[in-house]
Amino acid sequence: MAKYEPVLLKNVGVEGVRNLKVYRERGGYAAAEKALKNHTPAQIVEIVKESGLRGRGGAGFPAGVKWSFLPEKRQVTYLCVNADESEPGTFCNRVLMEEDPHQLLEGIIISAYATQTTTAYIYMRVEFHEQFHILQTALDEAYAAGLFGKNLFGTGYNLECFIHRGAGAYVCGEETGLIESLEGKRGWPRIKPPFPAIEGLFRRPTVVNNVETLCCVPHIIERGAAWFKSIGTEGSSGPKLYTISGPVKRPGCYEAPLGITCRDLIFGDDYGQGMIDGRKVKGCIPGGLSVGVLTESELDCKLDFDEVRKYGLLGLGTAGAIVIPQDADIREVLANVARFYSHESCGQCTQCREGTNWMYKIAMRIALGAGRIADLDLICEVTRKMGMMPGLSICGLPDGAAYPIRTIVEKFRDEFEQHIRRQEPGRVEQVLKRLNPAIYELPIIGQRGSHTYHRAG
Amino acid sequence: MAWQAVDRIHPVIDKDAPQILSDAVREKIRSFFPRYETKRAALLPALHVVQDALGHVNHQAMKEIAEVLEIPPSDVLDTMSFYTHFWDHAKGEKVVVVCRSLSCQLMGSDAVLQAAREELKIEEHGTTPDGKYSLVTEECLAACDHAPCVLVNEKMHKRVKPDQISKLLKDAKNDEITFPRSSLFDKPAKKATADPADLPRTSDVREMKES
Known part of the structure; x- marks a missing residue:
């Protein structure tokens, strides 16, 4: 196979590409000019639809189709750019904004024109300090050059663009949570429908797109939908940024056509280059924490939007791989994953608020060496009783919690059982007594601690 | 153990207290209004501006933000309490954030956190007595390729080893x-205001006595 030529990352490492002048010299903003001068908004939506560009934020919803949901007659439309990248293991948006901010801005101009957006907001997580200053500087520069504001490229189209900084909440990466947060409220996801395309930010039609999705748009306009479709696999077209972290030799962000295997990503010469210190792979979380885990024997899974589901995973997610080495304690991994979701659950839906905390408690119990075999079944049962798939929650966060926890417990069950069998006798009682002394001082009625008052005689 | 309860009898805010938001801060908050359709949408930027200026956002500041945005103070508290970034009590000049998510944990963030704890002699969410540092942990900072990472105010320190923590925390320019800063948001205030009204959250919780 010929060496893959990067598209999204083509400007990475180029000296001074954060400056507008250098970016323009490398052919920047030509696609935006072409789109605004030669195409109507409807034509661009058609091109993007035809290219099969699917949202890179996790759900994989076709971007062009999303745009076409906007109502015909509308005065004001908003475009929200989702730069609230908080999925553990994912940092491709950070790289895009840090290395090539103008590419994102160009994507915003074209997408905003296609959706006839009046104002675009970039919702950026607050932990991106350096990235904020880079992007804000780039945006100021673009404003000064007349790329934003009034009468873009002399076409009479007006567009405002602002960066809105978040304040540290994972759930604000959910599109309606993001909208609520932008309105100055708690980042509680909204009940859908109405979908944001009908009633979103300030109750106006709104499009929410991921940074990486928008960065693909200029290239589609420049080179055409057919070119875009020729990259990747059937149903998952285009280049994708894969990120890899954990104990590999070369952790980082790599661009590849959709559909490379997880093994390639870890061991490939162009990507991770194998493990450090000759460590072995125990498993790999291939697409951001929420999708679930692959065992060592399943590493040949193709990472595209559809193939991963055959391995019991939620989806491709954000394609941020975390490699778990052989010497890592799987109980610690489970406890870490469970803690993340119990910390980030927004607290709106009962089964998520309580369920994630239960799972964290169970996982902690197992990690402390006080697990029981029944705990493994219990934790799996909790995961099946939460999320959008049984239809119980407003947003997808509990699904994202259920999949990794369930797949870790199910795929590494032998290991958990070994650990539990090796526990010293009496450890369970000892730890539980420390965690919750009250229940051990209850009177025992019918072999169970009872809350009913026990009367002697 | 004495019962502790939140004091709801005495007012949280002194009505006669002078304003703590300067005119410049108010003007900066107002400069965000044209960006949004509603004034409430400027709340998150406003909280950032106030936290950058004062070090934290106490009840008095919340009330004054509410005045500027023309919303009830309870709405400000409601929104603010959701986000982990905002402090309602005095924090250190520099906040040390240690990432504890999976990638960082696999690369040894536990040892880094332990080293930071020992170096600063404080627990998580604690502040050193001299008010220089606060130590917190956070979920993924989106720098997994540089795990384990530590954020000191605005600066991300990458691939931190436990034995580097001591040197890192002693460095005044850490x-x-x-990158060149944008002027939209100021640098976090060097000297957090040491106002008696800015006592930590525990001061709201008073020991209830029989009196």
Whole structure:
């Protein structure tokens, strides 16, 4: 196979590409000019639809189709750019904004024109300090050059663009949570429908797109939908940024056509280059924490939007791989994953608020060496009783919690059982007594601690 | 153990207290209004501006933000309490954030956190007595390729080893970013205001006595 030529990352490492002048010299903003001068908004939506560009934020919803949901007659439309990248293991948006901010801005101009957006907001997580200053500087520069504001490229189209900084909440990466947060409220996801395309930010039609999705748009306009479709696999077209972290030799962000295997990503010469210190792979979380885990024997899974589901995973997610080495304690991994979701659950839906905390408690119990075999079944049962798939929650966060926890417990069950069998006798009682002394001082009625008052005689 | 309860009898805010938001801060908050359709949408930027200026956002500041945005103070508290970034009690000049998510944990963030704890002699969410540092942990900072990572105010420190923590925390310039700053948001205030009204949250919780 010929060496893959990067598209999204083509400007990475180029000296001074954060400056507008250098970016323009490398052919920047030509696609935006072409789109605004030669195409109507409807034509661009058609091109993007035809290219099969699917949202890179996790759900994989076709971007062009999303745009076409906007109502015909509308005065004001908003475009929200989702730069609230908080999925553990994912940092491709950070790289895009840090290395090539103008590419994102160009994507915003074209997408905003296609959706006839009046104002675009970039919702950026607050932990991106350096990235904020880079992007804000780039945006100021673009404003000064007349790329934003009034009468873009002399076409009479007006567009405002602002960066809105978040304040540290994972759930604000959910599109309606993001909208609520932008309105100055708690980042509680909204009940859908109405979908944001009908009633979103300030109750106006709104499009929410991921940074990486928008960065693909200029290239589609420049080179055409057919070119875009020729990259990747059937149903998952285009280049994708894969990120890899954990104990590999070369952790980082790599661009590849959709559909490379997880093994390639870890061991490939162009990507991770194998493990450090000759460590072995125990498993790999291939697409951001929420999708679930692959065992060592399943590493040949193709990472595209559809193939991963055959391995019991939620989806491709954000394609941020975390490699778990052989010497890592799987109980610690489970406890870490469970803690993340119990910390980030927004607290709106009962089964998520309580369920994630239960799972964290169970996982902690197992990690402390006080697990029981029944705990493994219990934790799996909790995961099946939460999320959008049984239809119980407003947003997808509990699904994202259920999949990794369930797949870790199910795929590494032998290991958990070994650990539990090796526990010293009496450890369970000892730890539980420390965690919750009250229940051990209850009177025992019918072999169970009872809350009913026990009367002697 | 004595019962502790939140004091709801005495007012949280002194009505006669002078304003703590300066005119410049108010003007900066107002400069965000044209960006949004509603004034409430400027709340998150306003909280950032106030936290950058005062170090934290106490009840008095919340009330004054509410005045500027023309919303009830309870709405400000409602929104603010959702986000982990905002402090309602005095924090250190520099906040040390240690990432504890999976990638960082696999690369040894536990040892880094332990080293930071020992170096600063404080627990998580604690502040050193001299008010220089606060130590917190956070979920993924989106720098997994540089795990384990530590954020000091605005500066991300990458691939931190436990034995580097001591040197890192002694460095006076450990929070300076190398990129040119945008003037939209100020640098976090160097000297957090030491006002008696800015006592930590525990001061709201008073021991209930029989009196």
